[in-house]
Amino acid sequence: MSNMTSESEDRIMSRDCINSPTVDEASTERNMIGNGTLKKGPWTSAEDAILVDYVNKHGEGNWNAVQKHSGLSRCGKSCRLRWANHLRPDLKKGAFTPEEERRIIELHAKMGNKWARMAVETMSIWNILVLLEFWPSNKTVKSSIIGEDLCWYVPFGQVEPVDGLASSTRRNCLTELQLPGRTDNEIKNFWNTRTKRRQRAGLPIYPPDICLQTLNDNTQSQNMVTFTNGDTSHAEILPTNNFQIPAVEFKNLELSHELYPPSFLDIPGGNFLDIPGGSLLPQGIGSSCNNSFLFPMAHAPKRIRRSDTYPVCDGGDLNDFFPNVNLYQDDKLAQSFEISSSYNQNLNGDIPSSSSCFFSGSHAFLNGNTSSSEPISWATKLELPSLQYSTQMGSCGAPSSPLPSLESVDTLIQSTLIGQTKSDSPSPRNSGLLEAVLYESQTMKMSKSNNNSNASVVPRDITDSSSQNLQGDDDWEAYGDPMSPLGHSAASVFSEYTPHLSGSSLDEHQSVEIISVKHEAEEAIAKQSDREDEKANHLNYSRPDFLLGSNWFGSTSNADRNKDQSVVSDPIGALLGDDFCSDSKQTFLGHESGKWDDISEICRAAENR
DNA sequence: AACCCGAGCAACCGCATCTCA
DNA sequence: GTGAGATGCGGTTGCTCGGGT
Incomplete structure (x- = not known):
């Protein structure tokens, strides 16, 4: 109770003190529910004292027993909430720093x-x-x-x-x-x-710096996923719909501070991240405004179960590592990973659709590798910060519109990404967050580029044009989206930010490069498709290391498995970076894949500590 | 002084998930 | 395997306060 003297607590206490006994009694009477044994409404100091005393004696938990043992006329949920939010001794009260x-x-x-x-x-x-x-x-x-x-x-x-x-x-x-x-x-x-x-x-x-930070994190994470052991075979066996997105594409999302004009945040209606969808989306795709901008977030289950967590780097789509393997056959595992994957390839036909979920982290954005055409069968529910959501809806002139359907989002994305395969557009629709905004801008940018020029779907690296095209407020004004009711939008910022999309040698080079990569990947995928289906069936899902592939363990003697499951030759390196050397892997893993039981024991022991 | 309104916050509610018998 | 109770989470509500008119 050391922090009970904070400002907020003082306020609570003063409120309680203000309540005269008469008021308290009246309040108590008023808040009695049901048979009159449970009270609702604000807690009194006396009730707090009873609860604190109870917890001190019996510890936390078993909240429904509080009423029984202490005589407190509160339901268990109320007691838990009161304790957790106000009475816990380790609470830090007061204003946020x-x-x-x-x-x-x-x-x-x-x-x-x-x-x-x-x-x-x-x-x-x-x-x-x-x-x-x-x-x-x-x-x-x-x-x-x-x-x-x-x-x-x-x-x-x-x-x-x-x-x-x-x-x-x-x-x-x-x-x-x-x-x-x-x-x-x-x-x-x-x-x-x-x-x-x-x-x-x-x-x-x-704030813009948060945007940048998130972008940088995403970009770095994206880069980190690149396999690092020199084995390029993985590039040939990337799963269908799960290309590694060429890094060059993400460069286009890398914003630098100098890109922001001084008054960037003051552009009416042009605030980078909370622009209403209606002002963001060009009218050309305005019909889809309910579907986009701040994508609803398909969230992972609310709670992560405590007993089954595996270390995974964010930023990596495990489907990249384990193609054609539904990673989430085990629902618990899926929840633990909170994997982003719309590519819910059902190998056995009986894998529950709920296996699709997302990284809750932002990196689902850049590595979502979400198919834009696969049936969406999210077991998770849509979620978006409510205020963002209301903004989106209201600004679209459809305030009563229901949540946009994911299919609609898919349609939008598909329709806007002309020339792109359905697999190479990492949609962050699940995130509903900062990245989603940026992604959507990028999407619209691409769309607009397609409309304006058939030369390329690859937007120009905006850093190239920043110094030339954005010298100040006027430049931003010049790029105002005429279709936006507010005149400016983040969409316009992105889409108009690259006015010289075509005709640039750099653009052409990037386009060719990306198209080439995609083409090669598609070919490789076609070749590998059947073989992967077969080998996926050989995976032992019951093993905790099935996710990691056989050669996760370095130079083991299991050459056959390496051959069959050469999906990822160095997944841990990909997960954790090349600094995590094979020696460490050996140490960490107990030298042999068969040592997983031992590892589990170690983990349990650590948990018990 | 009375009223209005928005901000801030505590508490409630519904639902999902976990645990255990 | 299943169902009931316990717990936890996120969204929402409603109350209090303070400032403005």
């Missing part, structure tokens, strides 16, 4: 409305600890490490395990990245309030 605010914004850009995860203070991190224990010295983790609870919170490059550091030290390093002492409710309220405020003020929800 600027650092915390920024952290929330960053987290929201990556995670969406995952308030509880943002608020996570203590984490089950045995999985990452296992990784870090065997991390090579003076090497840096190359990307976020997807692991239960903490995976979304470890930004690129922030984890730098150093030899000699105790695990607890590393754990602290990680924990500090979170928002200790903050409750999900607090964060949620903060965000909602902030969003409303900024919308009213016409400010972007996400």
Whole structure:
């Protein structure tokens, strides 16, 4: 209860004090429900004291027993909420610090409305600890490490395990990245309030630097996925609909600070990230406005189960690693990974469709590899920050429109990406977040490019034109989208930002390069398709390492499996970067694939610690 | 002084998920 | 395998407060 004297708590207490006994009694009477044994409404100091006393004696949990044992006329849910949000001794009350605010914004850009995860203070991190224990010295983790609870919170490059550091030290390093002492409710309220405020003020929800950071993270993660062991065979066996998107395409999304004109954020209606869809979308595709801009987010299950987490880097679509293998046959596994994959290839015909889900992280955007034509069978529900959503809908002139169907989104994407295969357009429609905005802009940019020129579907690297074309406010004004009711839009920013799309040698070069890559990939896929179907059936799904392929274990003697499952010759390298050397893999994995039981034991032991 | 309105926040609600018998 | 209870999460509601008119 050390933090009970904070400003917020004072306010709570003062409220309680203001309530005269008469008021309290009246309130109590008013809030009695059912048989009169349960009270609703604000908690009194006396109730708090009873609850605190109870928890001190019996510990947390079994909340429904509180009423029974303490005589508190509150339901278990209410007790839990009160304890978690106000009475817990480790709560940090008071206004959010600027650092915390920024952290929330960053987290929201990556995670969406995952308030509880943002608020996570203590984490089950045995999985990452296992990784870090065997991390090579003076090497840096190359990307976020997807692991239960903490995976979304470890930004690129922030984890730098150093030899000699105790695990607890590393754990602290990680924990500090979170928002200790903050409750999900607090964060949620903060965000909602902030969003409303900024919308009213016409400010972007996400500051530009957050945009850049997210983009950089995404780009780096994308690059990180590139296989690093020199074995190029994987390029030939990329799964259908799961090309590795050529990095050159993402360069077009790399915005640099100098790209932003000084008054960028002041452009009426042109705020980068919270522009209503109607103002964003050119009227040419305005009919699809309900479908796009801020894509609804198909979210992973609300909770990640605690017992089955595997370390995965974000930014990597595991379907790239394990083509033609439905990774999520095990629903638990799917939830743990929160894999982004619309490519729900059903090998056996009995794999539940719910196996499709997303990385909750932003990298689903760049690596989503989502098919735009495969039937969408998300077991997850659409989600989008409500305020963003309302903005989108209202601005489209269809305020009562229901949630856009994913099929509609698909249609939009397909229709706009002329000349692209349905597989090479990583749609972030699942994210509904910052990346989705950027992606949508990119999509529209491509669409517009197609309309204006048949030369290429590849947008020009905007950095090329930034210095030439954007010298100040006037330039931005000049690029205002005439079709937008507000005159400017992020769409126009992107689509008009590359006025010299065709005719540039660079453009042509990039186009040829990409088309060539795609062509080769398609050919390779066609050749591999049948063979992969066959070999996928040979995978032992019951093994925890089936995801990793046989040669995950380095130079094992299992040559046959390497041959058959040469899907990824060095998945862990791809997952974690080439710094994670094979020696470490050997160490980490217990030298043999058959040692998984031992590894599991280690993990369990770590968890128990 | 009275009223209005928006901000901030605590609490509730419905649903999903987990646990366990 | 299944169902009931427990728990957790995210969205929403409603209350209080403070500022403006």
